[in-house]
Amino acid sequence: MGSVINRIQGILEELPKSEAKVGRAILADPSKVVKMSIHELAESSGASGAAVIRFCHSMGLEGFPELKMKLSVELVRPEKVGYYDIEPNEDFEEITRKLVSNTVQTLNDTVGQLEKEKIMDACEILYKADTIYAYGVGASWLIAEDIAQKWMRAGKHAIAIADPHILAMAFAAGSKNAVFFAISNSGETSEVLQLADEALNNGLELLSLTRFGQNKLKQRAAVALETSRAPESELRSAATSSRQAQFLVIDILFYFYASHHYEEMIEQIRTSREATNRFRES
Structure with a gap:
């Protein structure tokens, strides 16, 4: 139910450097990652296989297979709500839509x-x-x-x-x-x-x-x-x-x-x- 991509985005800057490399590689092309082996992801991100495993644990996942499964499920969803910030001089409808979107995404991610x-x-x-x-x-x-x-x-x-x-x-x-x-x-x-x-x-x-x-x-x-x-x-x-x-x-x-x-x-x-x-x- 929750978005693993949003989870990565939210914690990326606090991860150790080796794990952050893995996170950035996933965010750059999540659809490609679901077809990779752990060693292929390690090589493409410039990290080690152990760093990939540590990254998965930092995300609250049991391992790389669960990461790929959650990414696969997320990528086939017809619509991703996402998080939005407020911009200068936005109208009432747009501010309302963004805040509702933020709330829905946060609740789904939390339950997930x-x-x-x-x-x-x-x-x-x-x-x-x-x-x-x-x-x-x-x-x-x-x-x-x-x-x-x-x-x-x-x-x-x-x-x-x-x-x-x-x-x-x-x-x-x-x-x-x-x-x-x-x-x-x-x-x-x-x-x-x-x-x-x-x-x-x-x-x-x-x-x-x-x-x-x-x-x-x-x-x-x-x-x-x-x-x-x-x-x-x-x-x-x-x-x-x-x-x-x-x-x-x-x-x-x-x-x-x-x-x-x-x-x-x-x-x-x-x-x-x-x-x-x-x-x-x-």
């Missing part, structure tokens, strides 16, 4: 790289925890609030705390049977990384949500969930849709959790609905 095993592992950690803390900076704070609201409805002690100092104190003073859900699109936000270290030092489990690729937050997490990664653009119009992808991942995680704890969830949602109804009536 989500791993069921990671969703299951994250659900297990969340289910066992007494307390769920969520934190993010900037737009990622909206995702943290969404996490807290959702799992509060599920009957969990789930809170999003905007002040990192208070959150660090909560880690130290609160239950150790807790999980810290850290959100950072880049995976390199300093406040988030500092809080991740504080959580780990206090014995908490760490879940992360970042964009695709290697980053410091992902390396720290017990389970690292990822969204797709759009190519860089001047106005960061694709970054707007990445926020929608973050919400989508949390929605998928929550409803998978709800489906596998269905009876408990129905009762908790009924109880929370009654509470909010009483609040409205008062």
